[in-house]
């Protein structure tokens with residue numbers, strides 16, 4: 384054959400993830416830790432790899448050692464923990480198991496786009512309950528949707544990516560009591576917010592909590608995340624997951640990192656300090672509106688955001704995340720809390736861009752409307 388037949392027609396509505404491959408000296412676009420693993424952890428990892436990791440053998444499918452460590456730290460049994468190839472894999476597993484044709488997922492946009500994408504891929508119907516203009520969950524609308532639509536999954540990013548907003552614990556408890564749907568509370572940024580629904584697990588078997596090694600623990604490049612949930616939920620997820628998705632190297636690195644997690648505390652405190660500096664710096668700028676955040680990123684609104692994004696990249700080699708085409712986030716950009724140096728460079732660049740904007744007429748570029756779904760895994 385000199386051709387290949389077309390794939391599923393729905394793929395026409397999807398843009399491939401990160402096809403642009405944008406390079407920048409300062410990457411503040413993916414909410415990563417600005418620092419690599421500390422030197423002593425890299426040494427320990429190198430030793431383990433040299434003497435103790437048979438790469439010729441398949442990995443332990445359930446990452447038993449890592450699973451045990453996570454369970455112990457959270458006062459749970461190993462059966463309450465599922466480890467995945469990043470939180471992204473676990474989100475897909477949850478939707479594969481609880482979603483599917485004829486089933487419904489409640490999404491709370493604007494939020495992390497993978498929930499909607501995975502729902503789409505699995506033929507799960509999405510019931511959107513938009514957040515308020517302050518990006519808070521609209522409690523009455525959510526409760527109405529639960530009563531009227533009887534969803535199978537409700538996903539809440541807490542803090543919410545990309546807005547940084549927390550949902551009140553009382554609302555989450557009301558929700559857990561009002562439905563037997565699986566309520567996935569995505570705590571990917573838990574180490575920064577320091578707030579968790581973990582204490583409510585024993586009373587609510589429909590509560591599942593997602594965490595990741597990609598943010599506070601500097602392991603975005605190795606892909607590890609975990610779920611805390613009722614053992615019956617974990618058992619169902621093991622039916623749909625890829626058996627060897629978490630490779631040996633990642634399991635060892637995540638074990639060492641988790642054992643030594645206290646060393647990341649300084650980085651979290653540094654991020655909190657830098658977040659304050661970032662918020663302070665941005666709020667000095669007349670044309671910028673900053674939204675409060677409980678995570679390691681800040682969402683802000685600025686006139687002609689798409690042009691500001693482009694100037695940050697082209698003139699200053701700084702990459703932030705452009706949300707200006709996302710409904711509800713018009714003129715919004717998200718900046719990760721980087722190192723002190725990176726934040727200084729970003730704030731200086733913003734000052735220059737805004738000053739130039741006043742002085743020049745080149746600033747007339749509008750974001751082109753784009754209704755395509757954009758994959759946004761980070």
Ligand code: PMP
Nearest residue numbers: 469470471544571595597608761
């Ligand atoms: N949930 C949220 C809210 C996120 O922002 C991210 C990544 N940015 C993830 C889950 C997945 O993270 P990872 O796959 O790297 O663990």
